[in-house]
Each structure stands twice: as C-alpha cells, then as structure tokens.
Amino acid sequence: MRLPNMSGNFLLAPIPETADYFTVRDIKIAVFGASGVGKTAMIVRFLTKRFIGDYEANTGNLYSRLVVIEGEQTSLQIQDTPGCMKVEEDLLPAADTLRCVQWAEGFLLVYSITDHKSYEYVRHLHQHIRKVHSDSKIPIVIVANKGDLLHVRQVPSDSGIQLANELGCSFVEISTSESCQDVCETFHHLCKEISKVQSASTGERRRGSIIPRPKSPNMQDLKRRFKQALSPKVKASSTVA
Template identity: 70%
Template sequence: MRLPTMSGHFLLAPIPESSSDYPLPKDIKLAVLGAGRVGKSAMIVRFLTKRFIGDYEPNTGKLYSRLVFVEGDQLSLQIQDTPGSVQAQDSLSQAVDSLSKCVQWADGFLLVYSITDYNSYQSIRPLYQQVRKVHPDSKVPVIIVANKGDLLHARQVQTHDGMQLANELGSLFLEISTSENYEDVCDVFQHLCKEVSKLHSLSGERRRASIIPRPRSPNMQDLKRRFKQALSSKVKAPSTVG
C-alpha cells in the first residue's frame, strides 16, 4: 500500500531567526519508535537532508527541529529519534515503559521495523499498545513502516504480514527503502504531518464551538437612569377627573 505523493504541498526550510515579521508557527511533534538498527535515524536524516547516512543509528535520542509548510500553513516540526532498545522479548515491557515520556510528548508516531529482522516486527504491537495506553481517548495518528525494502535476499517479514498487523491495529502501513527511495521516506513523514495538522485543526474547531459567549453584565448606571426616568414620568402625568 503506497501513500499518495504530496511532495508539492510540503516544503522544508531552515528555521528563521526570531523576527516580528514571522507569525508563531503551529507545533507538530513526531516520534519515531522501533527496535535498534531498523533505520530510524537514517529515515529522519534522509527526510530532512535527502542524504542517506548508512545502516547505523548515530543520532539516537536526538531531537530534530525544522520549519515546514503544509499546504501553505507554516508549521514548526520536531522529530524525536528514540533509543533502539526495544528488541528482546524479555526486556520488551521495560523498554516500552521507558518510552512513556516520549509517547506522551508526541502528536504522531512512526513505528518502524526492518523486513530483515523478525524481532523488530514483533516489537510493533507492544509499541502501538503503549501509544494507545498513553493516549486512550485520542485519535493520534500512527503509521507502521517496514524499512529496508531493498534487502529482499535477507527478508524475514513478508509484506502481507505487515499489512495484516496494520489492519488489526487500525493503522496505515508502508514498506519502504530508506537507502534507495527518498520519495517514499518523504511521503511517510509528509502524510503524518498532514494527519497531525488535520487533528489539530479539528481540536481547535471543537474548542471554539464549545465556548459559549458570556452574557453581558447589566449596566447598573443605565438601569438607575431608566428607573429614574420611569418614576419621573409617573409623577408628571396629569390625574384624570371623574
């Protein structure tokens, strides 16, 4: 399943220096979760710089910030890379719990596994469950990404397995190759940005709709003036003779 290309609506630019000419941008906070050596850092750097940095994760735990434009709206994008400690089943729950603060912080999530590592695929479900545990009443968007799609000779996870898991969890799914296809990497982040932005807009509309205008307080001076006028008119009114 391939997400629709939206490259024409998304532009990356350096964050400008503080200036009164720039309106404060909306914030979009994304977290990239997954086991070690699945290519999380490589995906982030490829998206932001179009460069492929190799099959290792030198920037684990780093927070990336960029200014982006989503269909004409200026957004401040932050992407949190996370430790790749979610691997072995015996330490899985502990590793997932350690990500709670990051999960609570983020507005949208990429859950990444490698098609060459079945254990990384198995880590996706508990990661997804952790996201929904922290955001129980939220529709926070989640995309499941199968990375290293070019290494077909070493495949351990079939495409239909990823699609089936995504369908069970109610999530979007995309299989990509960070090293070979920049457009697919870009599509993943762009689509997630758009979904988070859409969610923010809906939340803002709900908040505005829930605000009932406060009734204006009566002007006491005006009431006193009207009361005096009413009394005065009664005193001046001529009496009728029967």
C-alpha cells in the same frame, strides 16, 4: 492500509531566514522501533535530502526544523529513540519512553523486513502508545523499512498490511537507502494527519468558548416600554390633582 499519494497537495519547505513569520503551531513526531531497523537513517535522510541548509540536532536525539506546512510556519520536531528500549506487555515502559509517548502528537513505528522480531516489537509499542493516548485519533504509521533487501526478507508485505489494518494504522513499505521520495512522503503523510487533528481540536475549543452575543436593544421597543412605565404614574398624578 497504504499511504495515499501526497504529491501536489502538501507543501513542506524550509523557512527563508529573512522572512518575517511567526510560529503558529508545532508538530511533534516520535520514531519508535527496535535496534537496527533504520530509524535514524530515515530521519537524517529526510532532513538532509528534502531541505537545503542545516537542520538542528538537539541533545537527546531531538531533531528540529522550521518548515512551511500548507502555508503556515511550523516547528517540526522529530524525536529519535533508542532501539534497545525494554518493552514488556505487562510492564510500564521506562520513564524516558513514557515521556516521549506523552510528548509526541504522531508516531512512526518502524520495523525491518529482514527481522521478524522487530515486526513483533511494533505491536508492543502500539499497545503502550494506546495506553497513554486512548483517543484513537492520534496518527500512527507503521513503516516496513529495508524494502530493498528482498533476498533476506523475513516479513511479507501482507503481514505488515494485516497488522496495520488490525491496529487501525497507516502502512508503508520503503527502502531508506534507495528512495528518498518514499521517506519524504511517509513524513509528509504523518505531518498532514497531525495537522488535521490539531485543526479539528482547535475548532472544537473555539466553538466551545464562543459566548452568544447579546442582541442589540430595539429602540422602538424601548420607547414603548418607557411609555408604558410612565402611563400609571401619569394617571396617578391626575387623580391626586
């Protein structure tokens, strides 16, 4: 499953410092993968090459930036993760990893085409994400990085596509060192998918919270009921007299 062409219908640009905006949403992305697959290089290349000006790198490898996504100001937060995380199929991930999985709204699962173990690692990461997010709607993109190192390739493109189809994820093969455009489109695609899920969730909450408004009373009907209510009293008064 490959990423669709995102050009022309998705805007990701820095917020002007003098603009009078208010934040309407957050987008939280976590980038997972084994050590040495190029996660940090992807994030930094995206933030430094795509935008003019500085981004903010907080403690804990959390990168943040205000951007415009489809006309709305958005706080884009990208969590880098250490590649030495111990993930076993029958064990729970470390507490920090678990919190990161709970925090994120979308994931990039990165492996290197030169390292077959990093490819196998993606499946375990996906399993732990699904344990926390049982809803299949959460966007996940499998990223095969270092696509320029074809002479030492260990993982064929078909294997990445097959894994993505099996897990129900999007897939892209890129070279962070050679193509900034591919890196940007990968982040763009994930941001857009997260935005779709957020919009759908907001719409469901709004529909669920709508209380039908009582109809305005019909004045003619009220007059008729008032006359009917008075009629017995009038008749009773005449009889007594």
